[in-house]
Amino acid sequence: MRQDSDDAGTMSDNPGDESLADVSKVDGIVLVVFWALAFVVFLQFFTRYVLNNSFGWTEEIARFLLIGVTFIGAAMAVRKESHIAVELVYRYLPRRLRYALQLFVDVIAILFYAVTGWLCGRMALNTQQMMVSIDVPKSVVYWIVAACFAAMTLYGVIVLVRHLKTGTSRLVDPERFSAMGPTL
Numbered sequence: 001m002r003q004d005s006d007d008a009g010t011m012s013d014n015p016g017d018e019s020l021a022d023v024s025k026v027d028g029i030v031l032v033v034f035w036a037l038a039f040v041v042f043l044q045f046f047t048r049y050v051l052n053n054s055f056g057w058t059e060e061i062a063r064f065l066l067i068g069v070t071f072i073g074a075a076m077a078v079r080k081e082s083h084i085a086v087e088l089v090y091r092y093l094p095r096r097l098r099y100a101l102q103l104f105v106d107v108i109a110i111l112f113y114a115v116t117g118w119l120c121g122r123m124a125l126n127t128q129q130m131m132v133s134i135d136v137p138k139s140v141v142y143w144i145v146a147a148c149f150a151a152m153t154l155y156g157v158i159v160l161v162r163h164l165k166t167g168t169s170r171l172v173d174p175e176r177f178s179a180m181g182p183t184l
Contacts, residue, residue, distance in 0.1 A: 022080060026151075030072040037065035057133035064131075064141050071148035078113075078155040081170060090171045098172045102163060110156040117149025 044058035077083045085105075090098050124142035131138055163169050170177045 024076075024079070026079075027076055030069060030076055033065055033068045033072060037062060037069055040065060060131060060133045067141060068144060071145050075148045075151040075155060078109075078152045078159065081159055085171055087171060087174070090174075095172065099167065099169075102169050102172050103160070106156065106160040106163060110153055110160060113149050113152040113156055117146050117153060120146035120149055 040058050040062045044054065044062060047058070048054035074083075090101065093101065120142055124139040124146055127137070127139040127142055129138045130136065163172075168176065
């Protein structure tokens, strides 16, 4: 019988039981934005192909909602450590080198998030354009992306501290984490 472990470390006898211990209230934001995107795209489809009179704002709003889902979801992926990774390199390195590489990757990721967030903030400050279909400045979108990069930076620091405290990660000791099943 396979036993799954939740984030609290307790074992479950039912492999179908998924722990929701890693779901945060912030994760609800991406769910709301996703369903808003689904509604807007459906509205666009319905008005264009059923009513033959499309709303002009749906395409632009759908584009900006897709940007929101992408970057809010990216912040959630950093928090859960579920971004894709090239595991092949880790597989052939000794453990100490895997751990050093993990810390190096964590630091590079944090620097990338911070610099990109800062650049996004500068872009938001310099953007004076308004959206085409609604009377909202485009800088709002850039500020949201900058906030997502700030969240990714914060979560990246938390992940780095976790790796330093525990001395391991999913890539450093894959056999330890494989018993837990998917981390999503």
